[in-house]
Amino acid sequence: MSSPLLSVRDLSVAFHTDDGVVNAVNDISFEVHPGETLAVVGESGSGKSVSAMALMRLLPSSARIQGTIEFDGRDLLGLSPRDMRRLQGNEIAMIFQDPMTALNPVFTVGNQLVEAIRIHNPKVSKRAARERAASMLALVGIPDADERLDNYPHEFSGGMRQRAMIAMGISNEPKLLIADEPTTALDVTIQAQVIEVIKRAQEATGAAMILITHDLGLVAGVAERVQVMYGGRLFETGPTETIYYRSRNPYTRGLISSIPSATARTERRLAPIPGAPPSAINPPKGCVFRPRCQHATDECFTEPGLRRLDEAALHQSRCHYAEQLGEMDTAASGSRT
Amino acid sequence: MFAYVVRRILSTIPLLLVGTFIVFTLTAISGDPLSRLATADVGEEAYERIIELYGLDQPIPIRYVNWMSSAIQGDMGPAPSQGSQPTFNIVMDRAGNTARLAIPAFFFIAITAITLGVYSAVKQYSKLDYFVTGFSFLGISLPTFVFGLLLQVIFGLWFFDWFGVRPFYVLGMRTVASHGWLDMVRSHVLPIVTLWLVITASESRFQRAAMLEVINSDYIRTARAKGLPRRKVILKHGLRNALIPLVTIWAIDLGLLLGGSVVTETIFAWPGLGRLLLDGIFQQDLNLTMGVIMVVSLLVVAFNLLADLLYGVLDPRIRYE
Numbered sequence: 001m002s003s004p005l006l007s008v009r010d011l012s013v014a015f016h017t018d019d020g021v022v023n024a025v026n027d028i029s030f031e032v033h034p035g036e037t038l039a040v041v042g043e044s045g046s047g048k049s050v051s052a053m054a055l056m057r058l059l060p061s062s063a064r065i066q067g068t069i070e071f072d073g074r075d076l077l078g079l080s081p082r083d084m085r086r087l088q089g090n091e092i093a094m095i096f097q098d099p100m101t102a103l104n105p106v107f108t109v110g111n112q113l114v115e116a117i118r119i120h121n122p123k124v125s126k127r128a129a130r131e132r133a134a135s136m137l138a139l140v141g142i143p144d145a146d147e148r149l150d151n152y153p154h155e156f157s158g159g160m161r162q163r164a165m166i167a168m169g170i171s172n173e174p175k176l177l178i179a180d181e182p183t184t185a186l187d188v189t190i191q192a193q194v195i196e197v198i199k200r201a202q203e204a205t206g207a208a209m210i211l212i213t214h215d216l217g218l219v220a221g222v223a224e225r226v227q228v229m230y231g232g233r234l235f236e237t238g239p240t241e242t243i244y245y246r247s248r249n250p251y252t253r254g255l256i257s258s259i260p261s262a263t264a265r266t267e268r269r270l271a272p273i274p275g276a277p278p279s280a281i282n283p284p285k286g287c288v289f290r291p292r293c294q295h296a297t298d299e300c301f302t303e304p305g306l307r308r309l310d311e312a313a314l315h316q317s318r319c320h321y322a323e324q325l326g327e328m329d330t331a332a333s334g335s336r337t
Numbered sequence: 338m339f340a341y342v343v344r345r346i347l348s349t350i351p352l353l354l355v356g357t358f359i360v361f362t363l364t365a366i367s368g369d370p371l372s373r374l375a376t377a378d379v380g381e382e383a384y385e386r387i388i389e390l391y392g393l394d395q396p397i398p399i400r401y402v403n404w405m406s407s408a409i410q411g412d413m414g415p416a417p418s419q420g421s422q423p424t425f426n427i428v429m430d431r432a433g434n435t436a437r438l439a440i441p442a443f444f445f446i447a448i449t450a451i452t453l454g455v456y457s458a459v460k461q462y463s464k465l466d467y468f469v470t471g472f473s474f475l476g477i478s479l480p481t482f483v484f485g486l487l488l489q490v491i492f493g494l495w496f497f498d499w500f501g502v503r504p505f506y507v508l509g510m511r512t513v514a515s516h517g518w519l520d521m522v523r524s525h526v527l528p529i530v531t532l533w534l535v536i537t538a539s540e541s542r543f544q545r546a547a548m549l550e551v552i553n554s555d556y557i558r559t560a561r562a563k564g565l566p567r568r569k570v571i572l573k574h575g576l577r578n579a580l581i582p583l584v585t586i587w588a589i590d591l592g593l594l595l596g597g598s599v600v601t602e603t604i605f606a607w608p609g610l611g612r613l614l615l616d617g618i619f620q621q622d623l624n625l626t627m628g629v630i631m632v633v634s635l636l637v638v639a640f641n642l643l644a645d646l647l648y649g650v651l652d653p654r655i656r657y658e
């Protein structure tokens with residue numbers, strides 16, 4: 001296998017707040033290889049955004065970050081702010097969840113795109129940058145791109161704004177694109193289109209991608225690998241196929257059976273996981289998923305480690321019973337094809 | 338846009354009419370303008386003449402209509418308390434004196450309020466932020482005259498005791514024509530500084546609040562994620578947005594400043610509109626009081642309109658039709 005583009009080792013992020021220490025991310029390690037797509041899936045509060053923001057070095061100064069992040073041979077956490085800025089929006093770009101507020105309302109879309117291009121390519125003329133911005137907008141499927149550059153964000157629909165954000169993200173041909181729930185805030189009818197656009201943009205630039213979502217259903221056909229997070233911890237990681245059909249983690253299985261499916265028998269009820277995600281300040285003792293887990297035993301009062309489930313350690317799961325869990329419920333696994 | 342401006346101007350007319358009528362009525366019924374004549378031996382005839390001249394025997398609405406119809410033609414009648422000079426000329430003259438304080442003060446206020454507000458928002462909870470916050474609360478809670486008197490004591494008394502010089506004048510206005518450049522400046526400094534300190538205190542709070550809100554917004558995060566330098570993130574993407582809500586406050590403040598500060602002008606014996614208004618009220622000079630009120634109201638209304646228009650210029654989401 002090629003050497004990784006991004007290599008995260010034992011990353012932990014804690015916030016010191018008035019209510020106590022919030023352990024948002026705990027000891028996560030993962031790699032992203034050039035050109036591949038890794039999906040990060042988990043419920044709200046599982047630490048997906050915080051870990052992405054740690055990669056971008058966009059966390060507030062109240063965040064305590066530990067571990068190492070190596071990107072393209074550089075230690076990101078050790079870079080000076082100035083060197084980090086050279087990477088931001090250039091080699092690593094990010095697309096955010098809410099396109100309605102992610103663009104500055106007082107500047108035109110074109111102004112903001114041109115700015116993103118020229119900050120990393122000061123030699124490019126305004127004219128050339130504008131042309132590139134227009135071709136980026138065209139690439140993400142905005143008609144009359146050249147005229148649309150002079151529009152303000154409020155003159156764009158939500159889907160168009162997210163397309164503009166994608167155009168901005170790829171405008172400097174990043175090596176890594178981080179998309180943090182890029183479709184969550186959008187109308188269901190355009191979510192698939194926007195995912196399509198992201199894929200197209202990624203192919204056009206050859207970027208690797210971290211696609212963050214809480215919707216496991218969105219991941220099929222987009223990501224090569226899936227990483228499931230819960231309570232700031234990595235719960236399971238593996239190739240997409242494996243996660244869908246041979247998950248070895250009760251939490252992942254819960255997520256899968258809560259995917260609404262058009263092909264599933266209509267009477268099968270959606271099965272959301274009962275209970276609420278753990279508190280990041282006072283997590284439950286032992287396995288953080290224990291209080292919601294139907295397989296929990298006394299052994300689960302000790303925290304399980306990540307267990308390797310194959311030779312290459314491609315598939316790993318954080319569960320004492322990873323090997324013993326039975327085959328997946330066919331109703332759940334059969335629903336995605 | 339043009340239609341909007343016309344509509345706005347037209348809509349302020351009833352407002353001005355109602356406002357001035359209320360002030361006119363209150364001033365007219367608040368005392369007998371002839372009471373001071375009673376102590377002097379002027380005789381029955383002179384009394385009658387004055388009543389006739391000023392129309393004091395008419396009902397108040399009629400007096401108001403008479404006053405207003407000549408006022409809109411620039412004739413605000415004579416001001417008895419000022420040797421019966423034309424009110425209009427006196428008011429314009431004093432408005433100029435007030436502007437001598439208001440315009441430089443506004444300039445300083447705008448610059449310092451933006452700087453302090455932005456700094457303390459960007460460095461929230463830093464020593465500087467606490468210092469600015471402390472200063473603001475002091476400025477907001479202490480009455481204006483405390484600052485004015487303090488400056489007078491420091492520069493008028495103590496400074497002379499320590500160094501044997503008085504760097505600034507503490508009373509009265511001096512102009513280039515009457516005293517030359519240096520004295521002009523020396524007489525303007527303390528009243529300007531007083532206005533500056535007092536208004537900056539509250540304005541920097543507004544600026545801080547507006548900036549804090551902006552800094553925590555998503556588009557600032559986007560700007561940082563682009564790799565923009567911090568300065569550009571704050572000044573281009575942040576300040577540009579944080580100024581929008583402040584423009585309204587500024588315009589109103591400038592209108593009020595140009596209308597004259599009663600307290601500051603009184604403390605520094607400054608011949609401006611604020612003191613003129615006070616004179617008019619104390620001397621029961623209806624024409625004078627009304628003249629000042631009219632000018633001040635017009636200023637406030639005009640600057641409010643200006644604020645609305647600027648709002649539209651700064652915020653592309655707002656369109657006037």
Ligand SMILES: Nc1ncnc2c1ncn2[C@@H]1O[C@H](COP(=O)(O)OP(=O)(O)OP(=O)(O)O)[C@@H](O)[C@H]1O
Nearest residue numbers: 015022024043044045046047048049050051214280
């Ligand atoms: N600036 C902060 N200060 C304190 N706690 C924070 C801060 N940012 C995030 N957190 C906490 O970190 C935890 C993880 O948050 P994160 O935003 O990463 O969740 P997420 O997985 O992205 O969820 P969502 O699906 O809602 O976006 C949460 O408990 C959150 O409250």
Ligand SMILES: [Mg+2]
Nearest residue numbers: 048049050180
């Ligand atoms: Mg999130």
